[in-house]
Amino acid sequence: MEKNRKKQIVVLSIALVCIFILVFSLFHKSATKDSANPPLTNVLTDSISQIVSACPGEIGVAVIVNNRDTVKVNNKSVYPMMSVFKVHQALALCNDFDNKGISLDTLVNINRDKLDPKTWSPMLKDYSGPVISLTVRDLLRYTLTQSDNNASNLMFKDMVNVAQTDSFYSHTHSSFKFSDSLYGRGNVG
Numbered sequence: 001m002e003k004n005r006k007k008q009i010v011v012l013s014i015a016l017v018c019i020f021i022l023v024f025s026l027f028h029k030s031a032t033k034d035s036a037n038p039p040l041t042n043v044l045t046d047s048i049s050q051i052v053s054a055c056p057g058e059i060g061v062a063v064i065v066n067n068r069d070t071v072k073v074n075n076k077s078v079y080p081m082m083s084v085f086k087v088h089q090a091l092a093l094c095n096d097f098d099n100k101g102i103s104l105d106t107l108v109n110i111n112r113d114k115l116d117p118k119t120w121s122p123m124l125k126d127y128s129g130p131v132i133s134l135t136v137r138d139l140l141r142y143t144l145t146q147s148d149n150n151a152s153n154l155m156f157k158d159m160v161n162v163a164q165t166d167s168f169y170s171h172t173h174s175s176f177k178f179s180d181s182l183y184g185r186g187n188v189g
Contacts, residue, residue, distance in 0.1 A: 006055065013051045014061055041071050048073045083147045085165070090140050092168035093160040097136070104137040110154060121150040 044063060052059045052073055060074040097104060110132040115124060123132065123142045134142075139155055142148035156162060 010051065010055045010059065014048055044071045045073060086143050086147065086152050088169045089152060089155060089160065089165050090144055091172075092165040093136070093140070093155055095168055096160050096164065102136075104140065105135045107133055107135055108139065108154075108158075109133050115150040116153070119149040119153075121148050122146045123148045123151050 048061050048063070048071065052061065058074070058077060060077060061072070062075065063071045094104070096102075097106075112124070112127075112130050112132060115121065117124060123134070123139075123146075127134075136155075136159070139151045142151040143155065156165075160168075
């Protein structure tokens with residue numbers, strides 16, 4: 001539990017630095033090369049590097065600033081990115097449930113034998129019975145806070161599929177689209 005808390009603090013710290021820098025950039029133009037102030041990208045890189053270096057483990061961060069400058073910290077490694085889209089899945093599911101007037105406290109009964117015992121799934125470790133009864137809110141919690149692959153796969157299969165998530169994301173953010181090849185049709189994590 002302490003390890004998860006540290007991860008959450010790291011993510012929150014990086015997010016706060018990014019938000020601060022991005023808000024600051026809305027009010028001030030990035031410094032030029034002739035200026036005494038370092039460019040925004042250098043400030044952001046230094047801030048994120050300090051946070052990351054204080055934490056155990058291997059952490060990589062990439063941020064696009066002003067749709068043209070990219071800040072990269074620890075960009076030499078290849079990181080698994082499959083769990084990143086679980087945030088988009090959760091947003092699409094919440095939007096869909098909200099539009100349909102369905103509560104996140106809706107109870108879902110999950111047959112244990114329909115879940116993959118070989119993938120990362122804290123949910124499977126927490127519940128030993130043949131049928132797992134959880135609310136959609138709890139499935140979201142497992143997906144977002146513990147990156148549970150079975151919970152995510154179940155929501156894609158039974159609640160909001162990849163195409164719906166892609167459509168939601170592309171309509172609310174940009175022209176960028178995820179594809180079934182990125183998500184895969186099996187395990188997602």
